[in-house]
Amino acid sequence: MGQGNSREKLVFSKDPNHPANLICSLCKNFYTLGWVTGTGGGISIRHESHVYLAPSGVQKERITPQDMFVMDFPTKTYLRSPPSLKPSACTPLFMASFTKRNAGACIHTHSQAAVLCTLLTKGSTWSIANVEQIKAIPRPSTGGYYGFFDKLVIPIIENTAREEDLTESLEKAIDEYPDTCAVLVRRHGVWVTFISSLSEVYHLRLGRHRLESKDSGRKVRIAIFHGGSVADLLLAVFKKSLDYLFQLAVEMVKLGMDPAGPITAAE
Ligand SMILES: CSCCC(=O)C(=O)COP(=O)(O)O
Numbered sequence: 001m002g003q004g005n006s007r008e009k010l011v012f013s014k015d016p017n018h019p020a021n022l023i024c025s026l027c028k029n030f031y032t033l034g035w036v037t038g039t040g041g042g043i044s045i046r047h048e049s050h051v052y053l054a055p056s057g058v059q060k061e062r063i064t065p066q067d068m069f070v071m072d073f074p075t076k077t078y079l080r081s082p083p084s085l086k087p088s089a090c091t092p093l094f095m096a097s098f099t100k101r102n103a104g105a106c107i108h109t110h111s112q113a114a115v116l117c118t119l120l121t122k123g124s125t126w127s128i129a130n131v132e133q134i135k136a137i138p139r140p141s142t143g144g145y146y147g148f149f150d151k152l153v154i155p156i157i158e159n160t161a162r163e164e165d166l167t168e169s170l171e172k173a174i175d176e177y178p179d180t181c182a183v184l185v186r187r188h189g190v191w192v193t194f195i196s197s198l199s200e201v202y203h204l205r206l207g208r209h210r211l212e213s214k215d216s217g218r219k220v221r222i223a224i225f226h227g228g229s230v231a232d233l234l235l236a237v238f239k240k241s242l243d244y245l246f247q248l249a250v251e252m253v254k255l256g257m258d259p260a261g262p263i264t265a266a267e
């Protein structure tokens with residue numbers, strides 16, 4: 001097989017769950033949800049030794065597998081670089097998730113609810129407590145999930161003029177908050193490393209995790225995931241857990257409530 005041919009094989013597949021196809025379908029979903037704004041935001045997937053990356057500065061909802069960059073993860077060299085395109089400016093930030101958290105996928109969104117949460121909080125963290133859906137959020141340091149009585153704390157870093165200049169503070173936040181699967185960027189959006197591996201998603205889809213598992217967070221996730229395609233599943237992780245909590249917090253603040261406040265006697 002020629003070199004050109006083997007490079008093409010990295011991204012062309014009839015399997016809708018192939019990372020190159022999955023990134024394209026998820027970016028369409030993200031656009032519909034308002035999470036990618038024109039060119040900003042996106043997703044990168046690490047599968048086995050390959051990292052799949054979208055191009056920079058293009059409308060993410062319109063990308064096709066042939067636009068995809070593929071990096072060899074161990075050597076950090078590009079195995080496939082489409083001519084006249086540049087890899088996403090988010091690449092060093094995606095790489096931070098893969099190296100520091102061993103993530104299988106990383107989502108970056110410009111979700112309005114996420115941006116609003118960074119504006120409603122003056123400090124360097126955003127938090128929420130006493131909400132059932134917290135149980136769907138993974139807790140990386142334990143390999144499990146948050147419990148109902150846990151407070152979810154997500155670090156907020158300050159935005160920079162260029163996406164790649166966020167790398168140092170994002171890496172610092174990942175190190176300082178071993179329990180977080182997300183980092184908010186003030187006035188910009190959020191970086192989320194939910195998925196430890198694509199095979200975890202496949203297993204969830206196949207229902208291989210037993211529902212009677214003691215891990216209640218996993219039960220919530222199985223309930224979310226049951227019956228969808230892999231693209232639906234990846235999307236559901238963010239939409240029905242973290243972004244749900246961001247949206248809820250914004251509504252709570254509008255009603256004069258503190259999202260991280262205690263359960264009061266009146267309730
Ligand atoms: C208005 S988009 C500015 C850059 C940005 O926020 C982003 O997420 C990166 O986009 P890229 O097109 O380089 O993937």
Ligand SMILES: [Zn+2]
Nearest residue numbers: 040041163189
């Ligand atoms: Zn961005």
